[in-house]
Every structure is written in C-alpha cells, then in structure tokens.
Amino acid sequence: MSLSVPRRLAAVAALAVGGLIAATAPSALAAPTAPAAPTAVTAAPTPPDIPLANVKAHLTQLQTIATNNGGNRAHGRAGYKASIDYVKAKLDAAGFTTTLQTFTSSGATGYNLIADWPGGDPDSVLMAGAHLDSVSSGAGINDNGSGSAAVLETALAVSRAQLQPTKHLRFGWWGAEELGLIGSKYYVNNLPAAERAKFSGYLNFDMIGSPNPGYFVYDDDAAIEQTFKTYFSGIGVPTEIETEGDGRSDHASFKNVGIPVGGLFTGASRTKTAAQAQKWGGTSGQAFDRCYHSSCDNTSNINDTALDRNSDAVAYAIWNLGAATPVPPGKSFENTADVNIPDSPGAAVTSPVTASDVPGNAPATTKVDVNIVHTYRGDLVVDLVAPDGTVYNLHNRSGGSADNLVASYTVNASAEVANGVWKLQVKDVAAQDVGYINSWKITF
Template sequence: MTHSVHRRAVAVTALALAGLLAAVVPTAAATDTAAAPGAAPSPAALAAPDIPLANVRAHLTDLQSIATANGGNRAHGRAGYKASVDHVKAKLDAAGFTTTVQQFTSSGATGYNLIADWPGGDANRILMAGAHLDSVSSGPGINDNGSGSAGVLETALAVSRAQLQPDKHLRFAWWGAEELGLVGSRYYVNNLAATDRSKITGYLNFDMIGSPNPGYFVYDDDPAIEKTFKDYFAGLGVPTEIETEGDGRSDHASFKNVGIPVGGLFTGASRTKSTAQAQKWGGTAGQAFDRCYHSSCDTTSNISDTALDRNSDAIAHAVWTLSAGTTVPPDGDVYENAADVSVPDNGAAVTSSVTVSGRTGNAPSALQVGVDIKHTWRGDLVIDLVAPDGTAYRLKNSSGSDSADNVITTYTVNASSEAANGTWRLRVQDVAAQDTGYIDSWKLTF
C-alpha cells in the first residue's frame, strides 16, 4: 500500500506503446471460446473452488526468493520488480492467459503493469481483479503486497484449472509503482478510451490480505461488490468492518476516480488493533495490524495463514459470483439533480437539492446516494446528505492524506427514520485551501 502522496501528483511520462491497449478487448480467436447461446449454464453460477493455502504460500516464497536475489526488495525501477513481473507472467502464459506487459516511466525509471485476459466472456462486460506487485525499497514486501498479488494469481490459476466460462470477460492485473502514488494503475486507466472504461463492470482490489495481526476490512464503495464480500465472510462467521485506513491510497482509487465500480479487501497496516477488534478477531490489542509495514521484516514470516487463506478464498468467491450474469441490484426509483454547483475553495458549504414526492412512508434503510463531484483534491471535502427535516448524515469527512481527484461513488445511508417525501439536499464544503471543484450531479435511489 502506498504512502500518502504529495499535494501535487508524481508526473508520469508515458512511453509510446503501439497497440498496447489491444488487451482491452480479447482477440477474435479468444472470443470464439465463449459459451454458445443455449449452452449449459455457465460454471460461474457454481460455487468457487477452495483456493489452496499452500499454493498461495508458494507464490510468496517465490517472491521472497526474488527479493533476496535482488538486493532485498522488489521496488519500482529495481531488478527485483522486473523479475517479479516475469515470474508471474510465465505462470499465466502457461495457464492459457493472454498477457500484456504495459510500460510507463516514473521517477526516471521504467515501470511495468502486467495484464492477463482469460479467453471468452462478454467483451463488453469486463470484471477485473488486481493487486500491486511492487514493494517499497526497504524490504521484500511480502504482505505489502505479495499477499494480494499471490491471492489474485492463484485465483487466476484456479480459473484456468476450472476452464471457467463466465458470462463476463475476466481480466487480472498486477500494478507497478503503486508505492510511488498509484502510478501504474493510473497510467492504465488514463490510457483507456472512454468506451473501454465503460466496459469494466467492476474492479476488485487486494492490497495486504495477510497481515500478521489481522482485521477483516471490506471497501464500502460499490454496494453490490461490498455485499458480495460481506456475505462471504458472514457465511464463515467472521465479522467485518468498513475499510478506512487505506481509503484512496491503493489502486482501486484510479478506477473509482473515473466512475468504475470498485471494491476490495484489506487486513490492516500500521494502525493499532483496538480491544474490541481483538475480541472479535483474535490477535493482540494495542499492536499494529502489521508491525512490519514498509519495513525490512515484511518477509514470509510476516503473514497470518488464516487471514491469507480466508481472503484468497474470498477473492475467488467474488470473481466467480460477480462474473456470472448481471450481478447488479434491481433498479429503484431515481431522483437526480444534474445542475452544476461550484464549491468555493476553503469556503462556505453549498447545497444541491432533489425533491421526492408521491411516495408513502419512510425512506429505505439502504438509501443509495450517488455522488459525482469534480474536485482537484477530494481530501478537502466534507459531504453530508441532509434529510427534509434537517437531519444531516455524514457521507465523507475531510482527510489530508486523501490526495486523489474527484468523488465519484455511491454511499448507503440508513434513512429509515426519515419521511421519504420532501426536499433532500447534498451539502458539500471545501475546508482547505488551494483546490477547487463543483458538484457535477447527484442522485437518490429508493
């Protein structure tokens, strides 16, 4: 997981790559393997396989060996990172994936993203799963983020073993230079045409899934993806919490910022596990989730096998589930305001209103609040939903470490105590200097 980045993002100079984005759409030959109309139900409708912990652990051992042989790390611009890319690519090529190595330049060094497409599925509906493959320069990065990289790799190999033919097209990714500010994933997203971005139905991110003193955190971004993960852990009897420590600091932010639905899992980094968290998850209260975060001791001994096993299985469950059919919640009634409202820099709060009428009773317990705010530093923003009676529901707090652009997401609010009918307002305030923006649109879905 990356450090919080500076107010002004790292400049990235792209290398010219002729035909690089061909990986966006599978080749004709690959598409021919998709199930024909009227064929038997897709295997994606079946339960995902158990992901063998021993296999995931073996990938971590490989990454540790690569780091050890290359100066103790797998950082951007270092030999250990390129060796990691080559190693993962070889396994995917042997398993029947179509792989593409995408190059970019950051901090004067060449970086690499690895993209792997599984043949078949609807090329107009793409489900992606990814993890950053680079480490910091101070250590081998086995939890951060060998763990996510290994879990995604083994899930991709399980897709191959099962010869899965999902309804959606599957794409897996391993990102470079995440530790320098999400550079690789931003490069990938920024070089997708708008039509290709619109084909991605969801991006699942896995950054640190084996912390030695683990928590079980789920991203609260896209409701359907969030529910998929929560339901899985509920089935194991494992309680979850909403992920807040790394919000906006890993590669899902690159996708979220352009309106692509995102979700993911996280087991904690440098924050301290509370007594309440230790009571429900085990482990040690008063100690960091990962005491070796961004340190030389982030080795193969810095892993909880239980957390790694559970989260790897959860990755497979999400890939199998979300690649089958539409997997989107049914449409409700939508009330939207698309008029732009400027948000003054370090100024007073502004509001945008929608009026709901013709409904009976109260608002739902899972009221969906879709927000599209264009802003050059979203960490400056405080956002509230204000009910007709004046009750405010906090959607987003300001955060000095949240350096990304824009707030394009859907929040879920328990508004069951509020009358549905009336004027609802989105209230937005910029509480710091230097950056500006505006409310582009927002909507309520009942």
C-alpha cells in the same frame, strides 16, 4: 500500499447472507403487489477453495526474487521486473492473453501486467488487481505480495475450472503503486472512455495477510461490498469498513474515473483496538502489521488464516460477480441528503427522487442501492414507494444486531410508469437504536 490517511470509522458487522510487449487483448488498452426478493448478485457456479499452500508458494517465489535482487522488488529495480516475469509465465502457461504495459516514473521503466481470460461479454468487464511492487526497504511479502499472490492463484483457479463466466474476466498487477499509484493511473488514463464504460467493477487486494489481522471491506460499490460481506458472514467472521488505506491504493485510480470498485484489507500501521482483538483475535495495542514498509516484511510476516480466508474471498467474488447477468447502463437518480430516522415509536421517513426522461414503464430489473447508517439494522423496515403509491418492501428487520444497511436490491417495477417521484421509506420499529438515510439511488 501507499501511506494512508484516517477518516471516519464505521463498524460493520457480518451480513446474513506506454508500450506493449507480447500479445495485446484489444480491449485491454484501448404485478407490483409481489415485490422481488432482495439480491446483490445472481447465483453462480460454486467458487473453489483456493489452496493456501499454492498462495504461499507464490510468496516464497517473490521472497526468493527479492533476496536475489538486493532485498526488494521495488519500481525500477531488477526484483520488480523478475516478479512481473514470474507472474506472467504462470498466466501464459494457464491460457491467459497477457499484456505487458510499460510506463516511465522517476526516470525508470515500470510495468503493468494485464491478463484476459477468453470469453465472457466484452462489454461487461470484471477486473481484479493488486500492486506487485514493494518499497525499497524490503521484500514486500504482505505489502503487497499477499494480494498479488491471491489474485494470481485465483486466476489460475479460473483456468483449472475452465470457467465460462457471463462477464469478461481481467486481472492486473500494477507497478509503482508505492510511488503514488503510478501504474494503475497510467493504465486507466490510457483507456478510452468507451473502454472504461465497459467495466462492471474493479476489485482491489492490497495487504490481505497482515500478521495481526483485521477484516476490512471497502465501502464503495454497494453490490461488491455486499458480496464480500456475504462471504465473510458465511464463515462467521465479522467485518468492518476499511478506512486506513481508503483512496490510497490502486482502486482509487478506477474510482476516480467512475468505475465501480471494492476490495479487502487486513490492516497496516494503525493499531488494533481491544474491541477488534476481542472480535478477531490477535493483540490489542499493536499494529495490524508491525513490519509495514520495513525490512521485516518477509515470509514470516504473514498470518496464514487471514491469507487463506481472503484468498477464498477473492475467488468467491470473481465467481459470483463474474457470473452475474450483465445489465446495460441505465439512467440513475440519486438523493444524497441525510434524513434522520427517529427511534421507535416514530413515523416513517422518506427520501424522494424525481425520475424524468425515462420512456415507458420501469424495468423488471429496477435497481435500488441503499446506504443507511444505523446502529441496529434489525430495527428497520425499508420500502420503495412508486409514484402511484405502490409499496415494494426491500428490507424487513433482517440482519440482527449488525450495524448499517448498505445493499442493492432488484425490484420488478414493470407495472409502474418510470417517470415521477419515487421514495425510499424507512421506519424504525424497535426502541433504543438510531440512524439516518445516508443516500439512495434508483436505476432504470
């Protein structure tokens, strides 16, 4: 991971629920009274338990590669090319179509590795990736052998299961991330606009085995974020919003061209607080990774529990998001103005959007993305109000004591004319906690 910059930290608790070498995949480069139940992802085949031993075996191989090549796997060094070759060989043997993409940075040749799994809707691509390079001072086993190995083993699990997802699955390993996201920028910048439009999402995994770990989730795309939070809630692990590396890893390259992104992170040089140590264990007052960008970032610099949990989370996301029914691009209307939510007993507040130029009625799969900052979401009742005044309940005091409500809902609004003023209506029905509507969006 590149050096990060801090921004506002919002704690979020768990929820209830250019050359080519080798074969190139063509797309690699180039009734209102009954509201629908809230949902973030469609039911999918059961995700596998990713074997920790397999992930660690990949890390051992990356360590050996570094040891045999000057102690690192940095861009332009022999250790990086050997790392790419190792990952590519595993994927080729597992039945993936692999593409080796070359670029030049700092006077040296760099490599991205792209792996496509056969099948799935070519117009709905779900991609997961990690940077494979290290800094020159060490082997980069946590940063970012951990993410690279977890993505690799998840891809191999796709092959073992002979998974037949609804979406087309693609995996990527990026070069020269440590020099400023060079590899992932090159990949995205060389994708035609028509190819970029096919992405349903990009999932990034950079440092997921930190020795003094936190459990951080990117707060970018709401559906992706919800998927990860659902996984961690299911195993009883609270999460927080990722801020230390926000925008400083490869997901930024995708986000900057409008591709939905999300991901996981266990912390780098920032210090773990006492509250975080109480929540997650580990040592307060100490960095999440004391060996960040140092020579001690070797196979001893990994927390097995964090690596195991996050590797399983990678697979959970691929299985669930990959099986979700592709939705053709719709027309969206968004309100990003903050609206304060008064504490109980206060009146309901609304945030309006005006839909226009949408023919006919709203679809049965109308999507509502909600981002509400609140210190106790169990206080909240959230509704979608149609132009004719019909109310569709989205959230009714669920989620307990967790902070914030960031979620996607699917509403059968097919009885409603799409054009007109739609409102997100929020009421705080219990005392003491406060917050505000940060933004919301409706997509037809």
